Amino acid sequence: MNHLATLVRVELTEAAKEYKYVWLTVFFVLLGLTQPLINLYMDIILQQLGGSIGVILDPNKLDPTPSEIFLSTISGQFDQIGLIILLISFMGLIATDRQNGMQDFILTRPVSIHCYVYAKLIAHWFISMFSIGFGILTSYICTVYLFGSFSITKLILFSVLYSIWILYLTSLVIVISVYVKHQVLIAVSAIGISFFLLLIKNVDLAFSDLLPSSILNVAEHQLVATYDVSYLSIVSCLVLIFFNLLWASKKLKN
Structure with missing residues (x-):
């Protein structure tokens, strides 16, 4: 446990030196502001872009x-x-350690491979959620201010x-x-797989329960209950996370 805490602290310190907390947070805060403002001024934007062709706005739309x-x-x-930039920020997660020899240095010490992998997961998840959390909070405050409130409990869920x-x-x-x-190949591969999972998560609801991306359907259901969702996708996502870590640890051990 001490080794895990030490490795996590090292990762967080390196992120601070790279100002990752700052630029990622600013980026997601700006994203959080963008959509509410677009929704607020959408009618004006469409009217201005209509030109001679014209844009007809449905007066009865909800x-x-x-x-x-x-x-x-x-x-x-x-x-x-947001997902693209986040995954690009991840691309040196292990590759940098391999290139500068830090991976060999760590793994030849009395540190287990599982500890090394878990430290990477915990640290980079924390960095991501630190930035995304500020973006979510900014979007919530802006949405509530411009359009009205919704349950903070649902937001937390x-x-x-x-x-x-x-x-x-x-x-x-x-x-x-x-x-x-x-x-670069790490980033491209991760982005491609992630977008593919997002694309197919609503193709077949029975099959999609096994996809990790289907947990987003459950998350959205907390705010907008449009259809029944299966909470099995939460279990599927957690199981796949465990197998990913097991898979990575086994490869590093070999």
Whole structure:
């Protein structure tokens, strides 16, 4: 446990030296502000862009609820450009240690491979959620101020479930990193797999329960109850995280 705490502290310190807490947090805060403002001024934007063609706005359309506007921030910003930047920030997670010899140095000390892998997971998950948490809070405050309030309890439940998805993405990058040496290829592979999982999570609801990305359906259900969801996807996501870590540890041991 002491070794784990030490390795986590080292990872967090390195992130601080790289100002990762600062630029990632600023980035997600800006994303959190963007979507509520777009929703607020969407009608004006469409009218201005209409030109001679013209844009007809349905006067009978229903205004989105505050929770729907908040979810559009997550699905439209965090799960697209936010996910890309986050995974790019992960690409040196293990590759950097391999290149500078730090991995060999650590693993030749009385530190277990599992401890090394878990430290990577915990530290980078914490860094991610630190930044994303500020983005979520910013989006919530902006949405409540501009459109009205929704339950803070539902927001917390959503954030907890969303954090499990981030935990899975971190474990995914760890697995890819033990097989792929080049950082750019690590980032491209992780982004490709992540977007593929997001794309197919609603194709077949029975099959999608086995996908880690389906936990996002459960998270969204906490805010907008549009259809029945299976909480089995939470278990599936946690099991896949465990197997990713086991897989990475076994590869490093070999």
